Amino acid sequence: MNLFVPQKIERYAADYTSPLSPLLEELQRETISTMDNAQMLTGVVEGRLLQMLVKISGAKRVFEIGTFTGFSALMMAEGLPEDGELITCEIDKERAAFARRYFKRSPHGKKIQLKAGPALKTLKSIPDRSIDFIFIDADKTLYPLYYSEGMRVLRKGGLIAADNVLWSGKVLRPDDDESRAIALFNDIVKNDSRAEKVFLPVRDGVYLIRKR
DSSP states (O other): OOOSSOHHHHHHHHHTSOOOOHHHHHHHHHHHHHOTTGGGSOOHHHHHHHHHHHHHHTOSEEEEEOOTTSHHHHHHHHHSOTTOEEEEEEOOHHHHHHHHHHHHHSTTGGGEEEEESOHHHHHHTSOTTOEEEEEEOSOGGGHHHHHHHHHHHEEEEEEEEEEOSSGGGGGGSOOSHHHHHHHHHHHHHHTOTTEEEEEEOSTTOEEEEEEO
C-alpha cells in the first residue's frame, strides 16, 4: 500500500496520538512478524480515529466487515459502552483464530462476536436500521454491495467508515477489478442523496458517511 503522507509525518502523527494499550502493541508486533499482508493493519492513527468516532457518535452496535487480526475490532470495542456489541466478519480461518486469541485476552473481548464466513451473508441476516456504526475493510470488489446492505441495516444518523478508498491512488485511473470497484463505490456514495459524506486522505483514504 502506497501512503501519500511522508513516513516522517506518519510517525509524527502517531507520536501525537494516544498510545496503544500493551495488548494492542503486542497484537501489532505479532501481526507484523508472522502474518502475510501485515500492511492491512489499521494502525494507531486510523484505529484511534475509529475509536473516537464510535465514542462521540454514541454507537452501541457496530458491524465490521473484515477482521484481519482483530486490531480495529478491539480499538472500536474499547470505544463502546459496557453493554455495547461489535459483530466482526472474517472469511480466513487463520486470521479469525489469531483475532480470537486476542479477543479472549482483552477486557473488551466480551463485546465482540466474530462471525466466520462471507461478510455479505452475515450482513444480509441483520435487521433493517439496527446498526449504529459500520467499518468496511474487506474484499474491495464487493464494496458497492457492502454499501447497499450497509445502508439498509444502518439506523438514521448512523455512520459508515470505509477504508482504502484511495487504493494507492489507483482510483484516479482504475485499471483492475479492485480499483474499478473502489472507484464505483466512491461514485455511488458521492451521488447518494441519503448520505452526508466527507472523504478523508488518512493513510489509504477513509470515506466517512452519515445516513440522513
